[in-house]
Amino acid sequence: MFWPIFLRVITSGDLWQASLQFAALLLLPALGGVISERSGVVNIAMEGMMLIGCYVSVAVTLASHNVLVGVLAAIMAGGLLALVHGVVSIHFKADQIISGIAINVAALGLTNYLNIVQTGGQGIPSLASSLRLPILSWGPLGQLPFIGQVLFQQNIVFYLTLIILLGMQFLLFRTNLGLRIRAVGEHPQAADTAGIPVRLLRYACVVSSGLLSGLAGAFLALGVAGTFNPNMTAGRGFIALAAVVFGKYTPLGAAGACLIFGLGLALSVRLQDTGIDSNLLATLPYILTIVALIGLVGRTVAPAADGVPYEPGSAE
Amino acid sequence: MQEQEKASLAQVEETGSALSPYAVEMREICKAWPGVVANDHVNLRVRRGEIHALVGENGAGKTTLMNILYGLVRPDSGEIYVNGERVHISGPRDAIRLHIGMVHQHFMLIPPLTVAENIVLGQEPGGSLAIYDRRQARELVLQLSARYGLPIDPDARIEKLSVGLQQRVEILKALYRAADILILDEPTGVLTPQETYELFDVLRTLARQGKTIIFITHKLREVLELTDRVTVLRRGRNVGELVTRETNQAEIARLMVGREVLLRVEKGPARPGPVVLRVENLHARSDRGLEALQGVSFEVRAGEILGIAGVEGNGQSELVEVLSGMRRATAGRITITHVSGEQRGKTYDITQMNAREERLVGVAHIPEDRRGSGLVLSDTIENNTILGRERWPRFARARFILRLREIAQWARRLVREFDVRTPSTRLPVRALSGGNQQKVIIAREFASDPQLLIAAQPTRGVDIGAIEFIHRRLIEQRDAGKAVLLVSAELDEIRSLSDRIAVMYEGRIVDIVTPEASEEELGLLMTGGRPAPSGPPRAEQAPAPDESMS
Ligand SMILES: Nc1ncnc2c1ncn2[C@@H]1O[C@H](COP(=O)(O)OP(=O)(O)OP(=O)(O)O)[C@@H](O)[C@H]1O
Ligand SMILES: [Mg+2]
Numbered sequence: 001m002f003w004p005i006f007l008r009v010i011t012s013g014d015l016w017q018a019s020l021q022f023a024a025l026l027l028l029p030a031l032g033g034v035i036s037e038r039s040g041v042v043n044i045a046m047e048g049m050m051l052i053g054c055y056v057s058v059a060v061t062l063a064s065h066n067v068l069v070g071v072l073a074a075i076m077a078g079g080l081l082a083l084v085h086g087v088v089s090i091h092f093k094a095d096q097i098i099s100g101i102a103i104n105v106a107a108l109g110l111t112n113y114l115n116i117v118q119t120g121g122q123g124i125p126s127l128a129s130s131l132r133l134p135i136l137s138w139g140p141l142g143q144l145p146f147i148g149q150v151l152f153q154q155n156i157v158f159y160l161t162l163i164i165l166l167g168m169q170f171l172l173f174r175t176n177l178g179l180r181i182r183a184v185g186e187h188p189q190a191a192d193t194a195g196i197p198v199r200l201l202r203y204a205c206v207v208s209s210g211l212l213s214g215l216a217g218a219f220l221a222l223g224v225a226g227t228f229n230p231n232m233t234a235g236r237g238f239i240a241l242a243a244v245v246f247g248k249y250t251p252l253g254a255a256g257a258c259l260i261f262g263l264g265l266a267l268s269v270r271l272q273d274t275g276i277d278s279n280l281l282a283t284l285p286y287i288l289t290i291v292a293l294i295g296l297v298g299r300t301v302a303p304a305a306d307g308v309p310y311e312p313g314s315a316e
Numbered sequence: 317m318q319e320q321e322k323a324s325l326a327q328v329e330e331t332g333s334a335l336s337p338y339a340v341e342m343r344e345i346c347k348a349w350p351g352v353v354a355n356d357h358v359n360l361r362v363r364r365g366e367i368h369a370l371v372g373e374n375g376a377g378k379t380t381l382m383n384i385l386y387g388l389v390r391p392d393s394g395e396i397y398v399n400g401e402r403v404h405i406s407g408p409r410d411a412i413r414l415h416i417g418m419v420h421q422h423f424m425l426i427p428p429l430t431v432a433e434n435i436v437l438g439q440e441p442g443g444s445l446a447i448y449d450r451r452q453a454r455e456l457v458l459q460l461s462a463r464y465g466l467p468i469d470p471d472a473r474i475e476k477l478s479v480g481l482q483q484r485v486e487i488l489k490a491l492y493r494a495a496d497i498l499i500l501d502e503p504t505g506v507l508t509p510q511e512t513y514e515l516f517d518v519l520r521t522l523a524r525q526g527k528t529i530i531f532i533t534h535k536l537r538e539v540l541e542l543t544d545r546v547t548v549l550r551r552g553r554n555v556g557e558l559v560t561r562e563t564n565q566a567e568i569a570r571l572m573v574g575r576e577v578l579l580r581v582e583k584g585p586a587r588p589g590p591v592v593l594r595v596e597n598l599h600a601r602s603d604r605g606l607e608a609l610q611g612v613s614f615e616v617r618a619g620e621i622l623g624i625a626g627v628e629g630n631g632q633s634e635l636v637e638v639l640s641g642m643r644r645a646t647a648g649r650i651t652i653t654h655v656s657g658e659q660r661g662k663t664y665d666i667t668q669m670n671a672r673e674e675r676l677v678g679v680a681h682i683p684e685d686r687r688g689s690g691l692v693l694s695d696t697i698e699n700n701t702i703l704g705r706e707r708w709p710r711f712a713r714a715r716f717i718l719r720l721r722e723i724a725q726w727a728r729r730l731v732r733e734f735d736v737r738t739p740s741t742r743l744p745v746r747a748l749s750g751g752n753q754q755k756v757i758i759a760r761e762f763a764s765d766p767q768l769l770i771a772a773q774p775t776r777g778v779d780i781g782a783i784e785f786i787h788r789r790l791i792e793q794r795d796a797g798k799a800v801l802l803v804s805a806e807l808d809e810i811r812s813l814s815d816r817i818a819v820m821y822e823g824r825i826v827d828i829v830t831p832e833a834s835e836e837e838l839g840l841l842m843t844g845g846r847p848a849p850s851g852p853p854r855a856e857q858a859p860a861p862d863e864s865m866s
Binding site: 183186195196 | 429434
């Protein structure tokens with residue numbers, strides 16, 4: 001009973017379409033993680049930033065009746081939360097893990113609270129399709145067998161994510177600015193003595209990670225779920241964090257990790273009619289990720305000054 | 317001096333920039349850190365085109381003063397003039413704009429990046445938003461390196477370069493930023509004699525081209541050899557501004573320390589006793605898996621200092637690590653024989669022992685990397701003085717519960733006896749200057765009354781006052797009948813302290829000679845050359861093992 005279903009599932013366009021969508025959803029916060037950690041600031045608060053993005057996108061879209069406004073508001077909200085993390089960890093040099101945990105917990109509580117206050121505990125109803133992020137139409141391309149479904153029937157944010165992915169890979173490894181960001185993350189003292197504004201760059205990178213996480217939240221709420229549910233990110237921000245590490249702190253690496261994880265997630269959904277216990281299936285993405293990554297990746301090395309606040313003129 | 321004078325005046329006219337003959341003038345600079353005044357109304361005047369030495373004991377405030385000039389540290393008060401003009405330097409960017417460059421005590425290079433990337437960083441061709449132009453960056457570095465005669469491979473990764481080459485990259489980095497005033501903070505501390513020699517050539521050439529150089533060092537010989545004038549600091553204050561030609565080592569040393577300093581080691585003849593350390597055919601691998609030791613054999617007797625000389629990287633570090641239990645030997649045998657105390661006559665095979673076990677059988681070790689393996693920097697002086705001995709009955713009940721009062725007393729005694737300058741033994745070791753950190757280790761190791769003392773680079777980066785102190789203590793240990801193994805990159809140190817000198821080259825001991833061997837002869841051995849027939853006097857062979865047991 002298992003193998004025929006498995007074969008059918010694995011060759012279906014549905015599975016791969018869903019895999020790519022899940023992957024993109026993880027990749028946005030992962031890219032945020034990459035740029036933040038590359039600049040030397042540990043950010044484990046993508047989860048919270050994403051969740052705020054979910055809530056704000058839905059709330060603002062409902063209020064303004066405009067998806068674009070909702071998305072922009074979500075991005076801003078993520079960025080603002082990241083700015084808080086930046087001030088705490090760059091300006092006040094506080095522990096970045098603790099700041100991250102605080103933001104995650106606060107975001108969860110705040111969105112729950114606002115959700116209850118706003119709807120009187122009823123929950124937000126499903127959004128009308130005009131208030132959702134649309135699937136981008138590629139005309140005849142979308143009709144191609146298999147490929148059409150997998151590549152050309154995706155949400156508009158999916159394509160945006162691809163552009164951001166390539167853009168960030170290029171920025172980090174092909175431009176002068178990218179060289180400076182990497183320098184700041186490896187050895188801020190050295191960067192400072194070379195005349196690079198260390199703190200400014202770190203702020204910019206942390207805030208970018210928030211903007212991306214906010215966008216991911218909007219994608220999840222307005223593009224995938226079509227509503228807001230409490231804690232709807234369900235740990236995606238943390239999985240993104242793992243993707244950052246497994247991807248060796250590079251955008252393309254993170255994309256690879258997200259892809260494997262997205263496939264696992266999609267598989268665990270589609271294999272449910274094989275009769276395997278659903279709880280067991282739910283562990284599949286994690287197991288698949290770990291196996292694939294141990295086999296493919298090996299050791300990863302974080303930027304040398306990741307998580308270390310910069311102290312100008314310090315003895316070392 | 318006069319030529320120098322004229323040259324620098326000509327330079328002024330040429331650039332027409334200012335009336336002031338000074339490239340840098342710092343006036344009444346004050347800077348206090350919590351608990352210490354690092355700079356107390358310090359004045360520094362550096363003429364254009366000269367090489368100016370800045371000297372002073374550990375913690376005298378040299379680095380702080382230069383960090384202020386480079387914008388890394390803000391002074392509490394004081395004024396800075398560059399080429400006669402009052403300037404405000406609030407960050408390295410301002411310093412770079414004023415054509416000030418600095419080579420730091422701890423290099424400011426990014427190990428995983430390439431030479432070219434490190435050099436152009438922050439001022440890449442095309443500006444911040446452009447695509448990184450690898451070809452042009454490479455080209456610029458090659459031009460620069462040709463112009464100043466500093467050959468370098470622009471595509472090499474920093475982490476693969478020797479310390480000497482890394483320093484060259486630092487100098488090129490400053491020159492790339494068009495530095496006219498170049499600060500070098502203890503540049504020779506990590507260099508081999510050959511590299512130092514090359515550096516001096518480079519600096520002389522730069523000065524001839526009109527660059528102004530500020531040079532920090534603890535080695536007075538270098539001050540005399542290289543510089544034109546000297547500024548001396550003591551405990552954050554100016555104590556002298558000298559013309560190098562008109563002074564000598566003794567005068568500078570006296571100003572630095574505030575008393576007469578013995579620059580030469582005074583020691584009587586050694587009275588070697590029986591063999592304590594015996595090393596036979598030792599083999600070991602380096603971190604990279606290369607054969608670092610390829611059959612090393614030697615003996616150290618009670619009451620003698622055996623010096624190990626050699627260009628760094630020829631196996632000395634690995635040898636010390638194996639002997640002190642921090643690295644595994646792949647073959648060979650090491651034994652320790654007690655020649656005094658309760659276990660007199662007893663021989664231990666320590667080949668497979670770890671560092672803790674070795675301490676128990678009477679091996680003391682002053683490690684080369686004091687900040688990494690000698691001290692717990694963030695812990696108190698007190699705790700550092702019992703490090704590795706915390707289970708001794710004296711310091712712990714049932715090996716487990718620390719006797720805190722006993723430890724505090726012990727630490728206070730050591731601090732007093734070994735002249736560690738600190739207001740309290742409860743301070744973290746990090747708060748001490750380099751020389752005083754080294755004294756903590758030495759106090760701890762000497763106080764354990766060992767049979768064998770291994771001292772690796774015991775005076776690296778410490779000032780002359782502390783060097784004198786450490787040297788005296790090493791001789792004292794020898795005279796008290798300890799076996800002392802001294803490993804040092806300083807040939808002077810090896811020659812003045814050792815009773816016999818073993819020269820290492822490529823993982824082997826190529827010869828063992830007496831300290832009367834000339835510097836040239838040693839140099840030849842150290843670079844793998846064979847001694848001439850009339851070569852260095854051979855040290856007497858150690859007598860056969862059984863004889864020494866008596
Ligand atoms: N960032 C800092 N915070 C606190 N104290 C400091 C700091 N930097 C230096 N100090 C203290 O200021 C004093 C002067 O230090 P500085 O590094 O300038 O000495 P130095 O002359 O360069 O010594 P060395 O020869 O050991 O390098 C020392 O007592 C040191 O402990
Ligand atoms: Mg210093």
